[in-house]
Amino acid sequence: MNIEEIENFICESLKEVIDVPPDELARDTTFDALGLDSISRVGLVTQLGNAVGREIDPEMAYEHGSPHRLAVHVAALLGGESNS
Amino acid sequence: MTAESATADDMAPQFTALDGMSHTIPYRHLVGMRYSYVLLSHVIPLVGALTAIALIPWMPPTVLDIAMALALWALTIGVGISVGYHRLFSHRAFRTPTAIAVVITILGSMAAQGPLIIWVSLHRRHHQFSDAPGDPHSPWLSGPGLSGWLRGFWHAHFGWLLTHDMPDPLFYAPDLLKDKTLNRTSRLFLVWYLLGLGLPALIGGVVFQSWAAALTGFLWAGCLRVAVGLQLTWSINSICHLFGRHTHDTGDHSMNLAWLAIPSFGESWHNNHHQSPAAAAFGRRWWQVDLGYLFILTLKRLGMAQEIKPPRSSTAREDAST
Ligand SMILES: [Zn+2]
Ligand SMILES: [Zn+2]
Numbered sequence: 001m002n003i004e005e006i007e008n009f010i011c012e013s014l015k016e017v018i019d020v021p022p023d024e025l026a027r028d029t030t031f032d033a034l035g036l037d038s039i040s041r042v043g044l045v046t047q048l049g050n051a052v053g054r055e056i057d058p059e060m061a062y063e064h065g066s067p068h069r070l071a072v073h074v075a076a077l078l079g080g081e082s083n084s
Numbered sequence: 085m086t087a088e089s090a091t092a093d094d095m096a097p098q099f100t101a102l103d104g105m106s107h108t109i110p111y112r113h114l115v116g117m118r119y120s121y122v123l124l125s126h127v128i129p130l131v132g133a134l135t136a137i138a139l140i141p142w143m144p145p146t147v148l149d150i151a152m153a154l155a156l157w158a159l160t161i162g163v164g165i166s167v168g169y170h171r172l173f174s175h176r177a178f179r180t181p182t183a184i185a186v187v188i189t190i191l192g193s194m195a196a197q198g199p200l201i202i203w204v205s206l207h208r209r210h211h212q213f214s215d216a217p218g219d220p221h222s223p224w225l226s227g228p229g230l231s232g233w234l235r236g237f238w239h240a241h242f243g244w245l246l247t248h249d250m251p252d253p254l255f256y257a258p259d260l261l262k263d264k265t266l267n268r269t270s271r272l273f274l275v276w277y278l279l280g281l282g283l284p285a286l287i288g289g290v291v292f293q294s295w296a297a298a299l300t301g302f303l304w305a306g307c308l309r310v311a312v313g314l315q316l317t318w319s320i321n322s323i324c325h326l327f328g329r330h331t332h333d334t335g336d337h338s339m340n341l342a343w344l345a346i347p348s349f350g351e352s353w354h355n356n357h358h359q360s361p362a363a364a365a366f367g368r369r370w371w372q373v374d375l376g377y378l379f380i381l382t383l384k385r386l387g388m389a390q391e392i393k394p395p396r397s398s399t400a401r402e403d404a405s406t
Binding site: 013014016017018019035036037038039040042043044046047050058 | 106109110113114117199201202205250252253254255258259261262264267268270271
């Protein structure tokens with residue numbers, strides 16, 4: 001998955017808790033602004049990990065706290081893997 | 085946003101077992117959070133409760149301590165957990181203005197059973213699987229024989245808190261995550277919980293102008309009240325899926341248990357509840373005392389509860405012995 005596909009996946013996962021359709025959500029909206037509690041963040045990262053087939057450290061949903069930043073991070077992880 | 089609309093715009097999401105085993109977070113991701121919760125909300129009140137009892141010869145509780153413990157019991161276990169966390173939020177059994185919903189969430193948090201959104205996620209998953217694999221706290225999934233029964237009891241009562249996979253709130257409680265006011269109130273769980281321990285100490289100390297009265301207020305109406313309340317609610321998970329009357333064919337092992345009805349505010353009519361989870365009332369016969377429902381009717385009288393959902397038509401076997 002590339003960055004954009006990962007962003008789309010994240011926004012799709014959040015569709016029940018946002019006020020706009022997932023494709024209209026600004027990719028740099030912070031998870032704080034969306035009111036995600038810690039367990040929801042871990043849930044999001046778990047779903048994302050299942051989708052990309054690689055476990056992602058739940059801390060990443062704090063360190064990279066928006067769909068865009070998290071997607072960049074995960075894409076880099078995946079890229080690093082396919083290169084090695 | 086009108087006063088009535090904010091808290092129950094949506095129906096409680098309905099799930100079927102077909103939703104599968106996904107939508108959970110493996111427990112290993114939440115170990116730290118979980119142990120901090122158990123230490124803070126279980127171990128500390130338990131130690132406090134034992135201290136309260138050990139100190140009786142030197143510092144017996146005052147009448148005020150007992151009165152505060154009973155009042156906080158009714159407010160936290162009755163109004164907070166049974167009426168609020170369970171009927172209002174997990175099952176959307178009625179509607180209430182936002183201000184009332186917030187107060188109820190704060191009272192529920194004082195019962196030390198975790199933040200609203202976590203509790204609701206766990207509970208909706210309990211109903212989704214109810215004694216089948218996937219149920220976070222069924223006593224029926226721990227193997228055969230006496231040892232399986234004993235391990236099942238322990239798991240349903242307490243052990244699950246440390247070992248179950250966590251239902252993903254994004255899937256199980258999006259309605260509450262989306263409600264900014266309730267979301268914020270839920271996340272302040274720790275503040276409300278500590279307030280529930282500190283308030284009786286403050287009241288006792290001020291009324292009697294003594295540190296000793298502050299201490300017994302904290303130990304009895306704070307710690308002991310919390311510790312016993314936790315046992316009560318975990319008993320609904322363990323005992324009410326093991327012992328009692330199974331009047332309705334609900335496909336699980338949920339039971340109606342009369343002797344727990346009053347202290348649990350009606351929660352122990354648990355087989356009735358599994359037969360019709362969205363119903364506000366848990367008692368079905370005149371003698372099935374349901375103090376939680378009485379409170380909802382009182383709210384209705386005051387114009388603060390609407391759309392109170394009735395039970396589904398019953399499949400009860402006529403129970404002549406009652
Ligand atoms: Zn149950
Ligand atoms: Zn329920």
